[in-house]
Amino acid sequence: MSAPTVPSSLQIYNSYVEDPIWQRKFTIIWCSGLALAVVVSVPSLILGLRNGRSLKGIAGVSETNGYRSAYGSDGKKPPPIRRRSRRLVGAWNALISPTYWSPPKLGLNLGQIIILLAYLAAVLVCIIKDVSLISNPNRAGFLALAQFPVVFLFATKNSILSLLLGPGNGYEKLNFMHRMAGRAMFLGGCIHGSLWIRNHLQYGLPILGPQKETSGVASLALLCIIVLTSLRPVRILFYECFFVIHVLTYVAFFVTICYHTIYASPWIFPPLALYGADVLLRLLRYRIKDATLTAQDDQMTLIRVHNCDDGWLAGQHVRLRVFFSNRVFESHALTILSAPPSHSCLTSPGFLLAARTNGDWTRALNNYTRKEQERLQIDEKPDVDSSASVQVMLDGPYGGSSIDLGRYESVFLIAGGSGITFTLGLLDDIIGRCVKLGRSQGERTRKIEFIWCIRSFGQIEWFAPMLVDIATAASDNSIDLHISIFVTCLCNPEAVPHIPNSIVTLSRPSVQGLLKDFISLSPTSEKEGSIEPRIDESQEWRSSGGGVAVCASGPESLTREARNAVARLGLTMNMDVGGIALHTELFTL
Known part of the structure; x- marks a missing residue:
């Protein structure tokens, strides 16, 4: 006769058996989401591998035996636009364009917010599902340990994930997930630690003294230091101190957490492997x-x-x-x-x-x-x-940049202040590929609007010689380049240098208005406050559905406005122009 089975309602909850199961469930959830993101990025990755953009720079900058300095344009015309593929691209961009919308102050767009909320929901469900946390607070501690791989995967500069997601998805674009995983670890650690302290106080058990309790309190204290010193005001005002504290405390945290529980070891090795690979590639x-x-x-x-x-x-x-x-x-x-x-x-x-x-x-x-x-x-x-x-x-x-400008018929580049270093490099690159390399990789760019927003006229001199070189190279070829400079300070307008086919305006621009005019190609007559009127000789030019690439770089207010402009216009204009692609560059601490 078989032994009677104890009803599940009367069984004692075995934390060290059940909680690791929820660790694995959580890992499966975030790995599945990551796999989906990689699958969606496969076309971009394949295209990047074909034209060499994905692996460019993986071994650092290099020195060659020389370079071609003479113009090599052979008069090659842009390749024809494939209408069907462009309409599919336009439909896809229209579908994802609402995710570009960004609320003020957060520094995140709607797509990133959805990802973070989904991640937080997965963490909370795995912490509270089928467990009484007050009597069994270990679940939160186990889920805190499960954050280790995520924290390091999205933090390292040289990550396999950046390569799999295609060009333009470096560590600075993925760092928001690193911060979220760190805060989820902090949340789990606080729930676990505070409830254990409560239980020890309730039953009169010592909080300090035994190794497990002492190492647990030390781990929680180190985790608090890591999170509090990582807040944005601290990073901005005391970056060097933040960096030193961050490195020292996470090393100490690794040691104390291994003393606290033997269940930490399996979750320590993946971060060590990721960090070791990052250091090795960084040496290269x-x-x-x-x-x-x-x-x-x-x-x-x-x-x-x-x-x-x-x-x-x-x-x-x-x-x-x-x-x-x-x-x-x-x-x-x-x-x-x-x-x-x-x-x-x-x-x-x-x-x-x-x-x-x-x-x-x-x-x-x-x-x-x-x-x-x-x-x-x-x-x-x-x-x-x-x-x-x-x-x-x-x-x-x-x-x-996450988008290859050569794939788009129209390019809209806008920068604020020193953010021009990003868009100026892109402008030099696409003009050179079309003019000097003769569209050897099938570049189809025909029209470029380059916009720079600055505070004073004197700042124009910083990069005026470079703008003159690029504008001169584009002037006698098959690219219609316009340069617009917006100045917000009334000071010494006589010092404005001459840049071919450019205009300087005393105002703060509306990014949405500029982008809408650029896409619709409405006439641009003389603007109020202009130093000189734009003479647009290309009004007969009409888009043939080759797509629009938008790149914005500069202050958070400008990049947010660019994202919101694409989010609004993308719903109505994506199909007509063959898709609006967006990349914003905002390097923040």
Whole structure:
């Protein structure tokens, strides 16, 4: 006769058997969502592999034996537009365009918010489903441990995930999930720790003393330090302190959590593997190079890195460390503002970076450069525009644009302030590919609107020579390029340099209005407040449904306005123009 079965209602809940099951369920949920995102990105990945964009820069910048400096355009016309495929692209972009909408202050779009809410819901369901947390608070602790792989997968700069999601999906685009997973770990740790402390107080058990309790309290304290010092105000105001504290505390957290529970070990190894792979790949990307610094004024410093001819895409950025004064241990992210010399339109092509004075490091760099330039001019010739020579360390490149501008008939580039470093590189790249390389990769771009929003006329001089070079290269070829500069400060308008086919306007633009006019090609007559009227000689040009690419870079307010503009116009215009693709660049701490 078989032994009687104890009813499930009377069975004692075995946390160490049941809770790991919910860890695995949670892991299956987020891995399934990740797999879906990878599947959706397969077309972009395949296209990136075909044209070499996906693997570009994976081994760092490189030096070649030379580059073509003469124009090589063979007059090749843009390839024909495939109507059916473009309508499918337009339908897909119309479907996802509402996800670009961004509420103020959050720094996230609707698509990211939906992902975060779904992730948080999965965490909460797995924590509270079929368990009494007050009497069995271990479930929350087990789910906190399950966050380890997510935290590190979305934090490392060199992640296999960035490669699988296609070009333009670097760590800076995925970091919002890293922060969410860290907060979910903090939530689970707080629930687990606070309820255990409550139970110990209720039954008169010691909170400190035994190894398990002491290591648990230490782990929770370290987790609190990690989360609180990672808040945005702390990161912005005390970034160097934040970085040091972050590294030291998560190492200590790893040690204490392993002392606290033997069930932490399986969840520690994946983060260690991810971090080890990141360090290894980062070693492959490190370069120490000679460079020259040129101070445009007391607000902008240009950095030309020598012997870097290839290994990056326009719009990518590097972590730069300049060996000067006592700042050798600081590195900062700067966008590469030029295309590779093989097809750059600049008179002096190369690896160019720009550092806007916006903090202690950039201010110190600008002061050092100006002092060195003054010293060199005194020691050599007063009329020579000398540049300060330094050595730099590069880590990268990373990031870049998620859309290939050459696939679109119309391109709309808008930047605010120093955000021009991103859009200027894209402009140099697409003009060079069409003009110098003769559309060798099937580029179909025909019309480009380049917009720059700045606070004063003096800032135009920062990049005026480069804009002149690019506009000159495009003027006699099959690309209709317009440059619009919007200035919000009434000061010295006589200092505006001449840039071919450009207009300078004293106003703050409406991104939605500019984009709508660009897509609909409504006549652009003389605008109120313009320094000179635009003479648009291309009003006979009409879109043939080749799609519109929109790239925005700059302050959060501008990129949010660009996302909202595409979200509104995408629902009504995507099908007509063959799809509106969007990429925004907002590098924040």
